[in-house]
Amino acid sequence: MTQTRTAVAEDPAKVAAFEARIAAGESIEPKDWMPEKYRRQLVRMMSQHAHSEIVGMLPEGNWITRAPSLRRKISLIAKVQDEAGHGLYIYCGAETLGVDRSELVGQLLDGTAKYSSIFNYPTLSWADIGVIGWFVDGAAIVNQTILAKASYGPYARAMIRVCKEENFHKRQGYEIVAVLANGTPAQKAMVQDAVDRWWWPSLMMFGPSDTDSPNTAELIRWKVKRKTNDELRQRFVNLTVPQAMAVNLTLPDPGMRHDAETENWEFGAIDWDEFNQVIRGNGPCNKERLDARRKAHDEGAWVREAASAYAGKQRASQAAEAA
Numbered sequence: 001m002t003q004t005r006t007a008v009a010e011d012p013a014k015v016a017a018f019e020a021r022i023a024a025g026e027s028i029e030p031k032d033w034m035p036e037k038y039r040r041q042l043v044r045m046m047s048q049h050a051h052s053e054i055v056g057m058l059p060e061g062n063w064i065t066r067a068p069s070l071r072r073k074i075s076l077i078a079k080v081q082d083e084a085g086h087g088l089y090i091y092c093g094a095e096t097l098g099v100d101r102s103e104l105v106g107q108l109l110d111g112t113a114k115y116s117s118i119f120n121y122p123t124l125s126w127a128d129i130g131v132i133g134w135f136v137d138g139a140a141i142v143n144q145t146i147l148a149k150a151s152y153g154p155y156a157r158a159m160i161r162v163c164k165e166e167n168f169h170k171r172q173g174y175e176i177v178a179v180l181a182n183g184t185p186a187q188k189a190m191v192q193d194a195v196d197r198w199w200w201p202s203l204m205m206f207g208p209s210d211t212d213s214p215n216t217a218e219l220i221r222w223k224v225k226r227k228t229n230d231e232l233r234q235r236f237v238n239l240t241v242p243q244a245m246a247v248n249l250t251l252p253d254p255g256m257r258h259d260a261e262t263e264n265w266e267f268g269a270i271d272w273d274e275f276n277q278v279i280r281g282n283g284p285c286n287k288e289r290l291d292a293r294r295k296a297h298d299e300g301a302w303v304r305e306a307a308s309a310y311a312g313k314q315r316a317s318q319a320a321e322a323a
């Protein structure tokens with residue numbers, strides 16, 4: 001089964017029953033009937049999400065050999081390894097929708113699949129590792145704790161475990177940031193520079209503004225998304241501003257102000273041209289990231305060959321036993 005199934009008219013009674021289940025807050029499971037468009041939306045979102053976890057290992061992996069202490073190295077290795085686990089977990093979830101992981105990975109490697117814009121920025125200093133944990137994993141938690149209530153059961157359940165680990169990632173990042181922010185003037189300058197570079201790309205992670213988001217309305221109607229891109233972005237800003245204040249770091253948005261009525265921190269205009277360039281493949285590191293994934297894929301060919309040879313042997317011996 002692939003994503004390119006032939007479109008057939010769907011039975012209105014089945015569609016109505018499905019919509020009623022969604023309205024009642026029921027969880028949709030792999031063997032349940034679902035509209036083809038619902039299935040395709042989930043494959044799109046889950047595969048992009050899985051790709052993001054896998055590509056997301058690269059910017060941080062870049063600092064494992066240069067972590068400033070054994071303790072920092074151990075937690076960074078553990079974090080990067082967790083991201084690999086999240087990717088594999090979400091690919092498995094996507095496979096419950098009738099797609100094959102190798103097909104999805106093929107789309108990543110041939111450049112036709114999207115993955116999160118944030119991972120196309122370079123990690124220039126050790127402080128970037130702290131700020132990624134604080135902002136990027138912080139943003140992921142805001143987005144994914146809501147996805148843990150998504151209507152598709154396997155995705156929602158995957159998010160519960162993923163978010164537990166993301167919480168640890170955020171804490172390790174914020175701790176690095178707090179130590180540097182209270183360190184020498186050079187350390188403080190280094191972490192402020194990382195904050196300045198990562199702030200706006202982190203806000204872009206939540207996707208285009210609601211007025212330019214073609215998928216949101218349908219995903220909200222089907223209770224896959226429970227909040228819009230702008231709602232989640234605002235929540236992230238509201239949570240992060242006090243955290244920046246607590247460590248005396250400045251967010252690079254001089255016009256930011258607190259609205260006492262809405263209790264929101266109002267922020268400045270996002271550079272959507274930059275966002276669009278990055279998701280079209282023209283960000284600072286898009287080429288480097290895909291080259292690294294292609295190289296890893298080629299170098300892993302022998303593992304895939306060995307695994308399929310072993311599976312073939314198992315099948316043959318089971319068939320011989322059954323005969």
Ligand code: ACO
Binds near residue numbers: 056116206208213219
């Ligand atoms: N980076 C790359 N592409 C993006 C981004 C982004 N930050 N935000 C939106 N897009 C893409 C969408 O995938 C969509 O592309 P497509 O229609 O060609 O597939 C297009 O831009 C328009 O966006 P929306 O209509 O707003 O898309 P959607 O409703 O799916 O919302 C969002 C995008 C918020 C990313 C949603 O898909 C989501 O919550 N996904 C699951 C979480 C996830 O993937 N997180 C990635 C980072 S996880 C981590 O930190 C490891």
